[in-house]
Amino acid sequence: MKSLWGQGEKYLRIHRAAIDVSPGVARMLVIGLIVLVAAIFIAGDVGLWNLWNAQKTLQVLETDNSILEDDISYLRNDIAELENDPFAIEKVAREKFGYMRPGERVYRIVTLPPVNKNGREAPTVLDNRDVNP
Numbered sequence: 001m002k003s004l005w006g007q008g009e010k011y012l013r014i015h016r017a018a019i020d021v022s023p024g025v026a027r028m029l030v031i032g033l034i035v036l037v038a039a040i041f042i043a044g045d046v047g048l049w050n051l052w053n054a055q056k057t058l059q060v061l062e063t064d065n066s067i068l069e070d071d072i073s074y075l076r077n078d079i080a081e082l083e084n085d086p087f088a089i090e091k092v093a094r095e096k097f098g099y100m101r102p103g104e105r106v107y108r109i110v111t112l113p114p115v116n117k118n119g120r121e122a123p124t125v126l127d128n129r130d131v132n133p
Helices: 023-043 048-084 086-097
Strands: none
Touching (some): 048 086
8 A cells, every 4th residue: 555645655544552451340340331222221211110110101101091981881771761761761850860750759868877886976878977868
């Protein structure tokens, strides 16, 4: 190869400097590189940890979606029933709003709560303190 500067027949000589690295340091560099790549693979933006969390979130959203789809179909059936069936309208009026026909009587049965040994009322399964009868 001729000289890059065009000066006669001189050759461009590149001297390589040898870098001496002890085997222990080389081993530590390789292990550090492997640990870094593994950390990026596991905890990076598209790592396994985020993938696992995304899959859990997807499963929760899919179950919520299926529940909501069931609710929508149930409500659509109720809407169709209320649009076409006068007995369904009467049932809703009686149960939700307490309507009754003229001349009808409504009997409300009230049970007394059981009493503890201490003389206090014991809570029952039917006990709803938030709702007044």
